[in-house]
Amino acid sequence: MTSHAKSLSSSRWKHVKRDRYLYLLLLPGLLTIFLFKYVPMYGIIIAFKEYNILLGVFESPWVGFKQFERLFRTPDFITIFRNTFLISLYKLIFGFPAPIILALLLNELRNGFFKRFTQSVLYLPHFLSWVIFTGIIVAFLNPVDGLVNYILLALDMKPINFMIIPDYFRTLLVSTHIYKEMGWGTIIYLAAMSGVNPDLYEAARVDGANKFKQMWHVTIPSIRSVIYILLILDLGGILEAGFMQVFLLYNPLVYEVADIIDTYVYRVGIQSANYSLATAAGLFKSVIALVLIYTANKIVQKSGNNGLW
Amino acid sequence: MRLRKTGLIVLTLLGTMVVACSNTSGDAIKPTDAGSNDSSVEAKGPLRVSITLMGGPKTPDSWVEKALEEDLSNHLGRKVDMENIFLPGWSDFQTKLNLMMGDRKSMPHILWHSGMEKEYNNWIKADVLVDLVPYLQQYGQNITNYYTEDTLFYSWEDGHMFRLPGDVAELGSMTTMLRKDWLDNLNLSTPTTLDQYVEVLRAFTHSDPDQNGKKDTFGFVGDHDWRAFAPFFYAYGVDVEQFIVQEDGTVKFGATMPQVKEILKLLQDLYAEGVIDPRMVTPNVSAGDLFAEGKVGALYYWVSFLNEGHPKQMSFKEINPNGQYIALEPMTGPNGFSADVPSDGKGWSFVSVTSAAEEPDAVVQVLNRMASKETNTLLKFGKEGEHYKLDNGVFVNLISEDEGKQLGLDNYTWIITRKDEANIKNTPEVIQLYERRVQTSQPMRDKIVFFKSSNRTQWDEYSADLMKLRDETFYGIIAGNLDISTFDSFVERFYKQGGKQVEEEANLLYGTQREEREQFSAWYKEHIEPFK
Numbered sequence: 001m002t003s004h005a006k007s008l009s010s011s012r013w014k015h016v017k018r019d020r021y022l023y024l025l026l027l028p029g030l031l032t033i034f035l036f037k038y039v040p041m042y043g044i045i046i047a048f049k050e051y052n053i054l055l056g057v058f059e060s061p062w063v064g065f066k067q068f069e070r071l072f073r074t075p076d077f078i079t080i081f082r083n084t085f086l087i088s089l090y091k092l093i094f095g096f097p098a099p100i101i102l103a104l105l106l107n108e109l110r111n112g113f114f115k116r117f118t119q120s121v122l123y124l125p126h127f128l129s130w131v132i133f134t135g136i137i138v139a140f141l142n143p144v145d146g147l148v149n150y151i152l153l154a155l156d157m158k159p160i161n162f163m164i165i166p167d168y169f170r171t172l173l174v175s176t177h178i179y180k181e182m183g184w185g186t187i188i189y190l191a192a193m194s195g196v197n198p199d200l201y202e203a204a205r206v207d208g209a210n211k212f213k214q215m216w217h218v219t220i221p222s223i224r225s226v227i228y229i230l231l232i233l234d235l236g237g238i239l240e241a242g243f244m245q246v247f248l249l250y251n252p253l254v255y256e257v258a259d260i261i262d263t264y265v266y267r268v269g270i271q272s273a274n275y276s277l278a279t280a281a282g283l284f285k286s287v288i289a290l291v292l293i294y295t296a297n298k299i300v301q302k303s304g305n306n307g308l309w
Numbered sequence: 310m311r312l313r314k315t316g317l318i319v320l321t322l323l324g325t326m327v328v329a330c331s332n333t334s335g336d337a338i339k340p341t342d343a344g345s346n347d348s349s350v351e352a353k354g355p356l357r358v359s360i361t362l363m364g365g366p367k368t369p370d371s372w373v374e375k376a377l378e379e380d381l382s383n384h385l386g387r388k389v390d391m392e393n394i395f396l397p398g399w400s401d402f403q404t405k406l407n408l409m410m411g412d413r414k415s416m417p418h419i420l421w422h423s424g425m426e427k428e429y430n431n432w433i434k435a436d437v438l439v440d441l442v443p444y445l446q447q448y449g450q451n452i453t454n455y456y457t458e459d460t461l462f463y464s465w466e467d468g469h470m471f472r473l474p475g476d477v478a479e480l481g482s483m484t485t486m487l488r489k490d491w492l493d494n495l496n497l498s499t500p501t502t503l504d505q506y507v508e509v510l511r512a513f514t515h516s517d518p519d520q521n522g523k524k525d526t527f528g529f530v531g532d533h534d535w536r537a538f539a540p541f542f543y544a545y546g547v548d549v550e551q552f553i554v555q556e557d558g559t560v561k562f563g564a565t566m567p568q569v570k571e572i573l574k575l576l577q578d579l580y581a582e583g584v585i586d587p588r589m590v591t592p593n594v595s596a597g598d599l600f601a602e603g604k605v606g607a608l609y610y611w612v613s614f615l616n617e618g619h620p621k622q623m624s625f626k627e628i629n630p631n632g633q634y635i636a637l638e639p640m641t642g643p644n645g646f647s648a649d650v651p652s653d654g655k656g657w658s659f660v661s662v663t664s665a666a667e668e669p670d671a672v673v674q675v676l677n678r679m680a681s682k683e684t685n686t687l688l689k690f691g692k693e694g695e696h697y698k699l700d701n702g703v704f705v706n707l708i709s710e711d712e713g714k715q716l717g718l719d720n721y722t723w724i725i726t727r728k729d730e731a732n733i734k735n736t737p738e739v740i741q742l743y744e745r746r747v748q749t750s751q752p753m754r755d756k757i758v759f760f761k762s763s764n765r766t767q768w769d770e771y772s773a774d775l776m777k778l779r780d781e782t783f784y785g786i787i788a789g790n791l792d793i794s795t796f797d798s799f800v801e802r803f804y805k806q807g808g809k810q811v812e813e814e815a816n817l818l819y820g821t822q823r824e825e826r827e828q829f830s831a832w833y834k835e836h837i838e839p840f841k
Binding site for chain 1: 533586590592783784785802
């Protein structure tokens with residue numbers, strides 16, 4: 001070991017020793033992640049087995065890629081994959097900029113009480129579970145006595161059964177997702193905006209920049225790295241179309257546009273107790289997510305910004 | 310000193326995590342005493358019976374447990390100690406049962422199980438379940454008298470019985486219901502044929518049957534499932550969820566039968582006219598709530614809803630004091646066929662006695678006592694005069710729902726739950742109606758094949774996709790999203806996407822099942838009937 005390496009190692013240990021109580025505080029979190037995220041990962045092997053609950057993970061027979069073949073052979077696989085991808089993509093295109101815009105607007109509020117009150121109201125939907133939230137959506141869109149149809153009737157229009165029309169369904173999914181999560185998504189951007197040096201705004205004002213130009217030329221460039229990191233993370237979830245939301249809102253009349261990999265896995269994998277197939281689908285999604293995260297990270301780094309790692 | 314302090318903190322943290330990760334719940338399984346010397350029971354010594362329980366409020370150390378122990382002790386002439394093992398929720402109970410059954414020491418004496426056909430077959434192979442036949446012959450009269458020959462067939466394994474049904478739905482538990490007051494308001498007579506029924510539904514939608522001057526009623530509603538449409542499909546002798554025996558003796562999946570097209574067309578027209586409540590085509594509908602609300606004229610629903618004491622019936626009466634639902638005989642179709650929806654009579658949950666029970670004969674006596682009318686009523690409703698009373702045959706609760714839970718009422722539900730007069734919540738009229746529905750559902754029971762075998766590989770492989778195809782096509786047609794001609798392409802796709810294999814398997818199983826049923830019938834006459 002070279003003397004430089006030795007001194008680096010000893011200085012690291014010095015840091016560890018000095019901050020040992022902080023590391024100790026970190027330990028339960030790390031152990032929890034290890035126990036509940038890494039240890040169960042051995043179960044992934046059942047994607048390559050014909051899992052039998054009585055035989056267990058290790059004793060169940062190997063079947064190679066049979067579960068994946070079965071997944072891809074499903075008659076509706078292309079539809080299911082397309083729905084998953086499109087719903088996620090729409091959520092990303094329309095849902096990703098929404099909290100940034102909202103955070104920019106909130107950042108300009110000067111009345112402290114009004115700002116805090118607005119933020120609290122905006123965060124609220126995030127804390128409602130999808131079960132409750134879909135209940136509210138269904139009640140509002142109910143074709144017989146829902147609020148939206150009352151308004152349509154009052155305007156001499158025909159009531160619409162929104163939940164069963166394929167053309168409306170993805171819009172419904174994306175808009176309700178944005179409504180529920182947009183407020184909560186502003187937190188991280190607002191935190192990043194609070195760290196922007198006020199001198200920059202002052203300099204911009206001296207140069208004659210109005211509010212909009214200050215946002216465009218100061219605020220957004222200052223939070224760009226945060227935007228990139230969150231975009232990379234969101235790209236990783238491109239095949240996470242939101243099981244709970246879709247499962248609670250969809251029905252046979254909109255299967256064609258709403259059936260996603262997760263709902264398929266639920267019907268075939270969980271309800272029919274085919275755990276190996278469910279695991280294979282999960283693994284397939286994870287591999288795609290990994291490739292996307294890696295690629296996006298590389299692109300971000302190539303463009304001269306800080307990536308995730 | 311510092312090191313010791315640090316070590317102490319680390320140990321405490323690790324200890325906390327280990328404790329958090331280990332199973333220390335109150336219902337942890339205590340090993341049974343099977344095999345240990347100090348628990349060997351004398352002939353008339355105390356009897357300890359461990360039992361897994363899934364239903365009810367799962368109240369530990371409850372009044373009902375003591376009442377059962379007292380009842381059993383009196384009846385068996387020895388002290389009986391029940392050891393309840395409450396199972397976790399629906400997502401975990403099978404895992405827990407598998408773990409318990411993995412080791413003879415942790416097996417319960419009485420095992421409740423449901424939806425575990427594969428595991429059940431493995432338990433039989435592993436020789437951990439007791440063949441109940443000799444004990445039923447000697448001590449099981451309440452059980453063998455209550456369950457029909459048809460029901461017991463599904464628990465018969467080539468001359469042995471390793472399980473008993475824990476809960477079997479009434480053989481005919483649904484009926485056509487109609488608003489009698491609306492019929493009277495519109496001067497209409499009770500329909501008996503499908504055509505008359507459809508005309509009544511139309512009048513209920515368009516002719517202001519509740520006379521409030523508004524067009525705010527629907528003719529027909531039901532839950533989001535196919536049996537809700539039984540008045541239409543059953544009038545043609547079709548069930549789109551079952552395999553139906555054809556005239557040539559073969560078996561065909563009901564959804565592909567040609568009559569279905571005609572019925573779907575009728576339903577499509579009725580939906581377009583506003584006769585069918587549009588909420589019915591999405592899963593968010595609750596027909597029970599709409600029943601109570603009283604803005605719907607007809608539905609095909611549970612007989613039990615006609616009990617005066619049923620919460621939904623009570624809500625209905627509160628909102629519509631002059632309203633009245635009546636049960637009708639099933640509608641007759643164009644070919645003169647009519648039937649109600651039959652249940653398979655197989656049971657959805659089962660009880661077995663494991664080899665951990667040192668005295669299986671005594672355990673069967675316990676089950677037999679629990680299957681008696683008195684004990685069934687005691688376990689479900691408590692003591693007459695103290696917890697309930699019967700007012701001219703109508704059940705009246707003397708305790709609140711919460712008090713009932715504290716007493717542990719229903720803790721032992723699904724351990725041979727009787728649906729006859731032991732269910733005293735049913736009014737005499739409803740009991741009569743149940744009996745009538747057994748008869749009216751028979752024509753369709755004769756047509757439907759209820760499979761005994763759980764080994765249906767083709768069905769397991771293709772059914773999820775096929776059912777999805779059926780649902781999206783049929784609901785699409787009814788709601789008008791799809792043209793009626795889509796039915797023809799549905800049939801084609803059904804057989805292309807695995808329906809052919811599924812139907813071949815069904816025909817094969819039907820053939821073997823018929824032979825097995827005949828063998829069982831002969832066996833039943835010899836081994837069960839003389840001992841009843």
